[in-house]
Amino acid sequence: MNRMKDAVNAQLRDQQAGFRKNRSCKDQIATLRIIVEQSIEWNS
Template sequence: MDWKERHLIKIPKQGDSSRCENYIGITLLSVPGKVLNRVLLNQMKDAVDAQLRDQQAGFRKDRSCTDHIATRWIIVEQPVEWSPSLYTNSIDY
């Protein structure tokens, strides 16, 4: 297998096998391709991490939703002096 090639393996899930949504795909990469992907990922992580705000927890090492839930709980418990309403929003993938 060439280092740029990959093979997609379809694994059936339960249900009608004639429907695409009843399959899950796994991509098999060559070892040199995996090494290149890891090198690129590490370089990109460092570059992206430097660009993100400290409050950003998604896609970062040693950060989790638990941190944001605790922060939100503290904010909600504090009295809101300038506005009687408080709106919050969370997005988790």
């Protein structure tokens, strides 16, 4: 199983969201929130 995880992690980009070792989901959520807020401002 660990060999499979290592192979998958090697293929994923650094920007790939998800539950991965040493990756924070908080940053991904904050980025999405900013994008949504800005798109609402630009469309109004």
